[in-house]
Amino acid sequence: MKKSLTATVLFSCTLLISLFVSSSAQTCKSYTFSNNQIYSTCTNLPQLSCSLHWNYYPSNMTADIAFRKTGATSSNWIAWALNPSGARMAGSQALVAYRRSNGSLYAYTTQVDQRGSIVPGSLSFEVPNITVDYSSGGDMTIFATLKLTSSLVSTNQVWQEGPLSGGNPSQHALTGENGQSVGTLNFATGSVTSNGVSNPKDRKRNVHGVLNAVSWGILMPVGILIARYLKVFKSVGPAWFYLHAICQTSGYAVGVAGWATGMKLGSDSPGNHLQDP
Template identity: 70%
Template structure:
């Protein structure tokens, strides 16, 4: 056989061998237990999850299966609809995790009313819900949803997080967890996801940068000036003016960062970072006291 033809055949064989496993991993080839089958599915781009469903237009119901591949027995999973925003906070969620006795718990919860993910009714009916941990390591939530006209095309969110003392704990907010949201169209069978930075993520970034510049740079620089430059007689009163400038500008930037944090908190009902909030309040109070002391002394010297 011609050498070039042999090389071509080998290349084609190698390409097919690489593509076949990839095709086998798509949601459409997955086999569920109990003879369950779904006409529509989408591989979600984050957290190795997929959503499968059958939509019944005659009674506005949808039979869904939310699957997390390679799930951990020490993690919980959740899939939710949120008609008001693309966020987990305020969503109508289905939650599942493995109980210490080995059983799989599945239930519903509204995250605006139950921030600790305790069981509760949703704004729409869920006639049935169950979950299983498959032999190949997938955790799956099965449910029937009684949809409304507004829910046939709406926001969806999915998450996973660690268990904490037998209850669902706080999930990460960065990486894939911060991007696991989008929309689902039960009628047309389409799913879209948010790939870029959301408005809330931008506000988080602004909040972090402002506070880093204020409390982490400008305020410490002002302290360093007061501590080390005042010993030089040649510096005269200039060191004090620089000190006040750094402290007041740092405080002003800090107020902007603090206000951004307050805004983020008001837009995230059910989510609370107590340690972060308490430390921020202490730093803000101490900074306020220090700036007012420096400013009072500054005006005293001017007088």
């Protein structure tokens, strides 16, 4: 009985940590589309909770793509674009979608001008079909077929979301994740880079957050629960104390690592310190 209970508690601790870590690193490859479409290549885009899936056919430089935004709302529009002229939304060849006030879904192509206008219009390359799907779980996906040119097989990609005003797309935010939602994409090789990921400080921030969440959000509370509720069972014997000590010690060690990462981030960011006027 004692061994069984100990094993159960240890398994629960491990499961909680695994669930937390896996939820922060969900892969686009595990997603199943409602139309059962299968894509050979995909990438989780690091900003705005988006992913891009595609099949590329080199014989005619055609690509079938699916741009998915999780947590999409009826008050926002989404867009994905290619821009050989630079890593920015202005001047890009974009696919845009949103939900109209009557509940219907609308997807179209647009060449974004220097003012950021995204009115419907044809692109510099053919898009034989474009559709949009909205799942009950809040995922909005743009499906499209692109007949690429040689300059677009490997180029800059941009993705965005923004608010609707009067039923039409309006200006998106220029800071935060919106300001970092750019990178490069090679349809042929599957190579993808992102301006957001390339920043080492962003990776350190993510590590700092995960370490602290695991320490103070999982291990420490589990250790407290073990000491509070498990020790009342006589059949457990001293096992509750060892489990409690393991969780608390591990939580402390992980927390120290998170603290050290935070201190390193602070020392690497002198511009964040207050200065005298």
